[in-house]
Amino acid sequence: MARQSQIKSNLKNRSILAASLIATAASMFVVSSAEATRRYDPMSLKPGSESIAASGGTVNIANIYSEVILPGNPLPGTGPIIDIDGLEFGAFSGDNTLDFSASETDPAGSIGISFSVSEASNGTPGGAVATEKALITSGHASDVFDTRLSGNIYSALGGTPATGSAPIKFLDESAYNFLPGDDNDGFERSQFKASAIVRVLPIYFAKEGSGQTGNQILLTPVGVVTPGLFANGTALGLAATDIIDGLSVWDLGTPGTLDVNTDLVVFSLRIGSPSLPSATTGGANLYVSDFDGTFLLWASAANIGLLATDEIDALDVFAIPEPTALALIAFAAIPMLRRRRA
Ligand SMILES: [Ca+2]
Numbered sequence: 232m233a234r235q236s237q238i239k240s241n242l243k244n245r246s247i248l249a250a251s252l253i254a255t256a257a258s259m260f261v262v263s264s265a266e267a268t269r270r271y272d273p274m275s276l277k278p279g280s281e282s283i284a285a286s287g288g289t290v291n292i293a294n295i296y297s298e299v300i301l302p303g304n305p306l307p308g309t310g311p312i313i314d315i316d317g318l319e320f321g322a323f324s325g326d327n328t329l330d331f332s333a334s335e336t337d338p339a340g341s342i343g344i345s346f347s348v349s350e351a352s353n354g355t356p357g358g359a360v361a362t363e364k365a366l367i368t369s370g371h372a373s374d375v376f377d378t379r380l381s382g383n384i385y386s387a388l389g390g391t392p393a394t395g396s397a398p399i400k401f402l403d404e405s406a407y408n409f410l411p412g413d414d415n416d417g418f419e420r421s422q423f424k425a426s427a428i429v430r431v432l433p434i435y436f437a438k439e440g441s442g443q444t445g446n447q448i449l450l451t452p453v454g455v456v457t458p459g460l461f462a463n464g465t466a467l468g469l470a471a472t473d474i475i476d477g478l479s480v481w482d483l484g485t486p487g488t489l490d491v492n493t494d495l496v497v498f499s500l501r502i503g504s505p506s507l508p509s510a511t512t513g514g515a516n517l518y519v520s521d522f523d524g525t526f527l528l529w530a531s532a533a534n535i536g537l538l539a540t541d542e543i544d545a546l547d548v549f550a551i552p553e554p555t556a557l558a559l560i561a562f563a564a565i566p567m568l569r570r571r572r573a
Pocket residue numbers: 347348349350371372373374414415416544545
């Protein structure tokens with residue numbers, strides 16, 4: 232009897248879980264329908280990008296641009312649309328926003344990355360990056376590529392680097408009214424603003440300029456325009472002249488405060504940074520830290536379809552739904568069907 236009631240309880244829990252998963256999927260569908268003609272994947276540009284000259288200087292490397300062109304959503308005029316002016320988060324005219332991040336979620340789950348490379352990068356022969364480079368000169372540098380990695384952030388912190396799948400092209404620069412001669416050097420999938428004016432997410436970023444050393448992570452909370460220091464290079468185990476050029480932050484523990492051994496970061500360094508394996512390699516390696524004063528390899532260039540001499544200059548992470556979530560729905564449905572037949 233106890234066993235039976237345990238089974239019933241399990242069935243009930245599975246039904247609740249299934250209903251909850253279906254409801255979640257349904258609500259996602261409603262949101263995506265409402266947003267079907269708009270999407271924001273904020274992006275910033277590297278100095279020297281083609282759009283800067285083409286715009287007569289209104290495209291600023293401190294600013295963050297977004298609003299992706301989708302069917303039914305042509306962007307007005309030419310050129311990209313500013314999502315967050317640099318002045319709104321503490322990157323001034325002349326500063327270069329190196330990369331930026333919202334606070335990521337689900338560090339224990341399966342993970343994918345979006346990245347962009349520098350113009351000098353070649354990618355593994357035959358891979359997505361090499362293919363884009365062959366199509367149009369420097370067109371690969373303004374694109375965004377996706378790959379998925381094995382394990383999760385904690386397995387990397389435990390000393391097991393991830394392996395990745397072959398990258399695929401996720402976004403073309405034309406989706407932003409950017410030009411093929413642009414070089415995207417900052418990317419994030421999160422939507423920082425709920426409207427054109429109100430930023431609803433804190434922004435974590437690295438920049439160069441205004442005396443800022445590129446080995447630090449700054450944080451501009453919601454409601455203010457002045458950044459504070461979230462983590463210095465020492466917390467990451469970085470040298471004074473290392474440059475972070477790809478960044479994703481999990482601000483766990485107390486939001487807005489650095490919690491050593493709890494908060495997490497994955498990052499890439501610019502080629503030439505003294506902490507890399509050599510003066511000409513390592514720029515496409517990804518590293519992980521929990522701010523304990525050291526960092527570990529998360530994935531090497533070769534594991535994400537890139538060459539050791541390539542450069543990742545923009546980085547974001549995203550959660551990949553576990554196959555088990557879908558399996559659970561099916562698993563929950565089977566006993567319900569069986570019971571009905573009985
Ligand atoms: Ca790039």
